[in-house]
Amino acid sequence: MADVRTVRGTHDLVGEDMQRHRHVTGTALEIAERYGFGEISTPIFEFTEIFARSLGDTSDVVSKEMYTFEDRGGDSLTLRPENTAGVARAVISGGLLQSPPLKLFYSGPMFRYERPQKGRMRQFHQIGVEVIGSPDAKADIEVIALGWQILEALGVNDGITVEINSLGDPESRNAYREKLVGYFSGYKAKLSADSQTRLTRNPLRILDSKDEGDREIVAGAPPLGESMNDASRDFFARVQDGLGALDIAFTHNRNLVRGLDYYTHTAFEFTTDRLGAQSAVLAGGRYDGLMKQIGGPDTPGVGWASGIERLALLLQGAPERPRPVAIVPIGPAAEAEAEKLAFELRRAGHIIELAYKGKPGQRMKKADRANARLAITIGDDELARGVVKLRDLDKGEEREVMRAGLPAAI
RNA sequence: GCGGGCGUAGCUCAGGUGGUUAGAGCGCCAGGUUGUGGCCCUGGAGGUCGCGCGUUCAAGUCGCGUCGCUCGCCCCA
Numbered sequence: 001m002a003d004v005r006t007v008r009g010t011h012d013l014v015g016e017d018m019q020r021h022r023h024v025t026g027t028a029l030e031i032a033e034r035y036g037f038g039e040i041s042t043p044i045f046e047f048t049e050i051f052a053r054s055l056g057d058t059s060d061v062v063s064k065e066m067y068t069f070e071d072r073g074g075d076s077l078t079l080r081p082e083n084t085a086g087v088a089r090a091v092i093s094g095g096l097l098q099s100p101p102l103k104l105f106y107s108g109p110m111f112r113y114e115r116p117q118k119g120r121m122r123q124f125h126q127i128g129v130e131v132i133g134s135p136d137a138k139a140d141i142e143v144i145a146l147g148w149q150i151l152e153a154l155g156v157n158d159g160i161t162v163e164i165n166s167l168g169d170p171e172s173r174n175a176y177r178e179k180l181v182g183y184f185s186g187y188k189a190k191l192s193a194d195s196q197t198r199l200t201r202n203p204l205r206i207l208d209s210k211d212e213g214d215r216e217i218v219a220g221a222p223p224l225g226e227s228m229n230d231a232s233r234d235f236f237a238r239v240q241d242g243l244g245a246l247d248i249a250f251t252h253n254r255n256l257v258r259g260l261d262y263y264t265h266t267a268f269e270f271t272t273d274r275l276g277a278q279s280a281v282l283a284g285g286r287y288d289g290l291m292k293q294i295g296g297p298d299t300p301g302v303g304w305a306s307g308i309e310r311l312a313l314l315l316q317g318a319p320e321r322p323r324p325v326a327i328v329p330i331g332p333a334a335e336a337e338a339e340k341l342a343f344e345l346r347r348a349g350h351i352i353e354l355a356y357k358g359k360p361g362q363r364m365k366k367a368d369r370a371n372a373r374l375a376i377t378i379g380d381d382e383l384a385r386g387v388v389k390l391r392d393l394d395k396g397e398e399r400e401v402m403r404a405g406l407p408a409a410i
Numbered sequence: 411g412c413g414g415g416c417g418u419a420g421c422u423c424a425g426g427u428g429g430u431u432a433g434a435g436c437g438c439c440a441g442g443u444u445g446u447g448g449c450c451c452u453g454g455a456g457g458u459c460g461c462g463c464g465u466u467c468a469a470g471u472c473g474c475g476u477c478g479c480u481c482g483c484c485c486c487a
Contacts, residue, residue, distance in 0.1 A: 005478080060485050064411085083487085110487080115411085115482060127487060210484090237463075267487095281485055307487030362440095364447035372447090379445055393447065409441045 009114070009122025017316040021125065023319040024311045025107045028127045028150045031281075032105035035146050037129055037248035040104045042086040048076040054262075054294050065112040079111035084287065085294065087130050092296035100133025100299070107227060107308070119278040119310045122315075128284075129301035132291070137235050139302050140266045140286060146246050147282050147304055148269060156314040157266060160281060164239070164268040167204070167254040168224065168232035170289070174361065176227035178204055187217045207255040223254060224366035235265050262289030266302065275310055282306035324351040325410055326367030326393075326396065330360050330379035336380055341406070348407040373410055 006012060013021050029039060043098060055062045067079040079399055080086055083106055091097055107127040116122060131139045144162070151157040167173050180203045192211040196315040198207065224328060225233070243250055250268075258267050258385050267285035275281070284304025291299040325345070329338035342354040354372045355363045360377070367375045382388050388406065391398040400408045 008478080044436080065485085114485075115483095116479090120486075128487090188433075214458055229469050277482060278487075283487065285471070310487060326447095328446070359443095361443065361447075366447085368447040375447075377446065381445085389446090397446085398446085 003074065003253055006161075007122070009116040011121065011123075017312070019318045019321065020315050021308055021313040023315070024154060024308050025125075025127060027153050028107065028306075029105060031150050031153055032129060032146060034348060035103070035142060037103040037105040037146075039088065040106050041108065042083065042090050042106070044109060045077045045079050046080040046086055046089060048286060049337075050085050051078050051081060054290060055081075059349040061112065065114055066348050067111045067113055077096070081112045082110055082305060083108070083126060083128055084285050084290070084301075084305070088291055088294055088296065088301070091132055092291065092294070097133050097297075097299065101129075101139060102129050102132045105134070106130075117278075119307065119313055121309060125308040126305045127308060128159070128303060128305035132301040133299050134302075135288070137238035137242065137266075140239045141246070143302055143304060144239075144243060144268055145246055145248060147284075150306075151209060151270065151282065151311075152252075154311060154315065156281075158309060159272055159274060161271050162243075162250040162258050163253040163271060164243075164250050164266065165253050166228070166232065166236035166239070166265050167257060167263055167267060167285075168223070168228045169235075169264055172224075172228045172232040172238065176224050178224075179222050179227055179258060180204065180206070181380050184217070190217060204257040218255065225303070232265065239266055254365040258285055262287050262293050264288040268304070270306075272314065276386060280307075281310050281314070321371070322351055323371050323373040324353040325374045325376060326353040326355075326363070326370060326372040328355075328360055328367060328375050328377045330362045332378060333380055333383055334378040337383060341376070341403075343379070344409070345407060350407070350410060376406075376410070 011017075032039075033361045035249065048066070051066065052062055061081045066081055069077060072078050087104055087106065096102055106129075109123050109125050111123050113122060116119060127150075129143060131143055144164075148157065148162065151160060157285065168176065181199065184191065184195075184199055186201060186207055189197065191199065191206070192209065192214050195209050195211065195214050197362070198209075205223065206214060209215065209218065209261050228236075240250075241250070243265060253269075256267055256269060263285055265286040265288070266406060269280050270282040271279040272281055273279065282304055284302070285308075286300070286302040288300040292298060292302060327338045327342055327345075329335045338354055342352045345352050353367060353372055355366050358366065364375060373392055375393055377389040377391060380402075382400075386403050389398050389399045390401055390409065
């Protein structure tokens with residue numbers, strides 16, 4: 001075999017894979033539109049600074065997973081590892097926030113330099129939504145409901161758990177961070193190497209460490225709730241009540257955190273145990289500090305992203321394609337008539353299969369393999385009489401109809 | 411970056427302890443059926459056995475290396 005392959009961690013999407021992919025994006029967009037979301041598409045690369053500033057230098061994504069390169073003009077550019085920063089940038093640079101809230105849906109490729117494994121690629125695709133400009137808990141509820149409904153419409157919400165948590169507002173969060181650092185410092189020597197690093201960089205992340213030893217220490221850590229001020233507590237209560245009123249089942253996972261500074265209040269994750277080591281199918285939260293951090297106005301936001309490949313892995317089978325009608329000409333005169341008929345029926349909205357060549361038997365076979373529901377056969381006899389034969393390929397029954405009445409007859 | 415598993419036809423896989431022209435099923439193409447699919451029969455195309463080096467009279471098979479894929483760790487969608 002010739003030595004031509006895709007770059008490690010990338011895949012071609014074709015056939016059933018492509019159908020599943022499109023089914024996910026199509027379904028998601030349709031439902032997002034029901035919620036009043038408009039679609040946005042931002043460039044797949046941005047100035048590196050956009051991601052570095054929004055994600056923070058210490059995050060794994062920025063420190064080791066970005067595809068960064070210098071273009072011919074000397075600018076440092078980066079293939080987007082996620083899309084919230086790009087959308088936020090678009091909102092600022094395009095002055096889109098005239099009448100908040102702005103509700104945006106996107107889908108497209110993202111790039112992270114990681115070791116590929118099940119449900120994880122170097123080029124992967126996400127769908128996502130952002131509500132920008134509303135500090136209201138109703139936005140959090142709506143966004144979670146939208147995610148839930150998309151998974152329901154895709155038929156994959158069986159076996160999915162919705163976990164939510166709150167980090168509180170910046171005041172609560174900072175108070176809690178100090179408490180945590182105080183607590184974990186007492187166990188510093190016993191923490192895993194990773195968590196010792198986190199202690200200075202990102203203490204909240206110690207809470208969801210998977211290390212056994214860490215977990216024992218985490219179990220005794222002071223709960224976040226104690227550090228929350230009334231406003232934060234109230235906000236979280238409204239989110240939970242709102243989800244409860246919609247009968248969306250969720251669990252409160254106190255160790256679910258987002259490490260970055262701009263995250264506030266709600267954090268949530270839709271998880272499954274059907275994706276090997278990857279459990280997150282859809283995840284997001286409120287990011288009230290983000291817009292300001294990348295140089296825009298101090299504007300709140302909430303959103304999520306979901307991996308299309310992961311959703312596609314959960315899909316049972318491939319979505320069915322609409323069945324075509326095949327035209328089978330018999331003889332040279334019918335050949336020309338078939339092309340005219342195909343054009344006419346396609347313009348009338350029908351899906352038409354017309355093979356370029358082959359004997360009638362071969363064409364019938366092709367019609368069958370194309371999963372055609374009907375075959376229209378035309379020979380010299382039919383041509384002379386102004387009729388065509390309609391063959392039902394499921395039942396094997398054949399009948400004659402007038403050529404002139406065709407678009408309506410099929 | 412670290413660890414496990416696996417690389418033989420388009421796909422799924424056979425190929426005891428090395429042995430001569432490398433096989434099957436599915437799929438594909440054609441014929442049987444010069445105006446009718448599915449089922450059946452017959453034939454055909456398609457392989458540098460991932461790549462390299464080594465051991466040997468002889469390597470798909472053994473050894474070493476390398477590349478790739480895959481699963482897991484970290485982290486994440």
